[in-house]
Amino acid sequence: MPLLFDGIEKSFPGVRALGGVSFEAREGSVHALMGENGAGKSTLLKILSGAYRPDGGALVLDGKSLSYRNTQDALDAGIAVIYQELQLVPQLSVAENLFLGHMPTKLGWTDTKQLNAEAKRLLQLVGEDIRPETPIGRLPIAQRQMVEIAKALSRNAKVLAFDEPTSSLSSREVDRLFAVIKNLQAEGRIVLYVSHRMDEIFEICDAATVLRDGQHVQTFNSLPEITSDDLVRAMVGREVDTLNAYRDRPIGDTMLRVQDLEGPGLTEPANFEVKKGEIVGIFGLVGAGRTETLNLIAGTATARAGHVTVGDRSFKRLNPKTALKQGIGLCPEDRKKEGIVAIASVCDNINLGVRKSFIVHPKAERTYAQSRVEQLRVRTPSVEQKIGNLSGGNQQKAILGRVLGHNLRVLLLDEPTRGIDIGAKAEVHEIVRGLAENGVAVLVVSSEMPELLGLCDRILVMEGGRFRGELPHSQATQEKLLELALPTKS
Helix, strand or coil: CCEEEEEEEEEECCEEEEEEEEEEECCCCEEEEECCCCCCHHHHHHHHHCCCCCCEEEEEECCEEECCCCHHHHHHCCEEEECCCCCCCCCCEHHHHHCCCCCCEECCEECHHHHHHHHHHHHHHCCCCCCCCCEHHHCCHHHHHHHHHHHHHCCCCCEEEEECCCCCCCHHHHHHHHHHHHHHHHCCCEEEEECCCHHHHHHHCCEEEEEECCEEEEEECCHHHCCHHHHHHHHHCCCCCCCCCCCCCCCCCEEEEEEEEECCCCCCCEEEEEECCCEEEEECCCCCCHHHHHHHHHCCCCCCEEEEEECCEEECCCCHHHHHHCCEEEECCCHHHHHCCCCCEHHHHHHCCCCCCCCCCHHHHHHHHHHHHHHHCCCCCCCCCEHHHCCHHHHHHHHHHHHCCCCCCEEEEECCCCCCCHHHHHHHHHHHHHHHHCCCEEEEECCCHHHHHHHCCEEEEEECCEEEEEEECCCCCHHHHHHHHCCCCC
16 A cells, blocks of 8 residues: 655746655655755645645555545545644644544534543543643643644544654653554554654654655665765755854853743742853753743743843843843744744745834835845745745744844744754754854753754753753763753652
8 A cells, every 4th residue: 555656746936846756655664754944845745635736746545546625535535644833723622623523423413422532542542641621722732742643543544644743742752652653654554754853763764755946856765774964965965064063152241141030930930141152052841941931031921020131231021022122032932823924924024023113114124034035045935925835944044034133132042943954954053153153142942952962052951940950061961961851759
């Protein structure tokens, strides 16, 4: 029962997204789909799911050509896609989200008892102990990700495609996900797996197809026979040897000082500082309070007590407007919900933070946006393209371009390279290092330990809403970070 992509083509105004992509995914395999942002991976998955119709070529499953009118046709054909941007309804319960579109019924009414029982069974499959009646909007993003995966299992699909499924998961949740995928593989399902994390690819996948600029570059049918360097070369067409390469720089006076800060997500007052030219990381497991700390500094959450000092000015409570005026820029964790206006253009999104009044100067804004697009290598047909049409990585780079528009003194980065390909990740790292070399104080939250070890001069570790410790670059290792991040026995 192989899945064949046969000459798949797709174009959008001003760009050819896929140019005759052909490869085969075998039954009982976990097949990685790899490439830089803008390579065509997301477009290919949307064609597989029925969200897009191809301009040419065919999808063939079990020897039969697949033709969809919509996503429901794809689901009926046994195709389930779990997107990086979650497709859940916050106001509905976990159980209702799991079975939306195919609710169990009795005498024409929803069979609530069966619904909750089936939901509980699916949640157990992904290792989650969540009450089925809980509104999905109350769950943290990591648990919502696991619910999304359980939703795909509810369809009993022949083909499951995962798009960056571990982007919001802790290491323990990743282990549970991999156990689910291995069970699907053992049952003979076809699993497509999109990730930019090389360790995951070599742990869970047995084959990989690489796309670049909408073209099929190469399919590796046996991953144990190749190295990560082979995959990187195929993806980017060049060597990428600067990723996670630490580089020190002159460190100046204190630019950001946090004193006795209390607020949502913190169980103990926070105290730390970041100096000019310094890159300080915050590591911790999901729910440790890392994002909440950044939000309190940026004024997007209200502090109950304490002070945030920027330069020589101290504030008891910051709001976003004041924080921006003081040169604090935040790149948020959830770019779809908090970072972009999806229906607005790339130009408008980049200029949102630098407009001084309601008067818009179109020519100047286009010029400014174009300079940021070129600087950050944002792949877009033009700055007038809707930002929602860009890949996740290119959206993230556009957000960074907006933050750079301020008189930036403190840069707060929350998972800055989540969902960004390895080439773009190296570019973002270089931008961050360049800003630090120009005197910007950088505070970065990341779940990727190699990223923090490669970027940061110091790493703060959080656990359970409090700061557990601090490691200078010279002493930091993955083992020491995890030791501090794991909950202590009471």
